[in-house]
Amino acid sequence: MKITMKILMIIQIVFLGALSAAEQDPEAKPKVVAKAHSKSYSITQQYSGDFLEVIHFHDVTKEQVELEGNPWPGHYEISPDDKWILRIQKTGSGDNVGILYYVEKNGRVSRIVGFNEAMWKFSDRSSKLKSKQLYHTGIEKMEWDQTSSYILLTVRGSNVEKSGDGIKTSMVYDVAKHTFAYPKKKG
Helix, strand or coil: CCCCHHHHHHHHHHHHHHHHHHHCCCCCCCEEEEECCCCCEEEEEEEECEEEEEEEECCCCCCCEEEEEECCCEEEEECCCCCEEEEEEEEECCEEEEEEEEECCCCCEEECCCHHHHHHHHHHHHCCCCHHHEEEEEEEEEEECCCCCEEEEEEEEEECCCCCCEEEEEEEEECCCCEEECCCCCC
């Protein structure tokens, strides 16, 4: 039996429409995407036009904290001591930004203003290509140290003017001093 392209397109449109309607279902339950190691809080995502992302404290005397919405879901990495959250947020095709939050014992959550900009300013100091010469930029890799004092980051970007060329810069962020440095060489 032959199925024409027109029928295949109609099936595809109906299928995608059903998926889209399911994603925007206001009755859809939030999905837990990250949990504090101590289980004192969790982060949920729920799609309703943009992603609604919320920090839920298990201590009911603390209020939930709604994070700014985005058309794409964030990826969250929580420090071993649960005081810090690094959000890697997609912002476009191949691009992401780093957003750092500090979680206080009383449930207050503060965004570290300028984290992503400072990260790229540090990269620009030693990189052959500066951030303004790059596309598909973002955090490629991150890792918390066991003391929660440092984040080891690798940022990457592609050269706007030359295909196949780009940068990868490794750095360490000190959460107490709010400074970036180069990783110490092993050996």
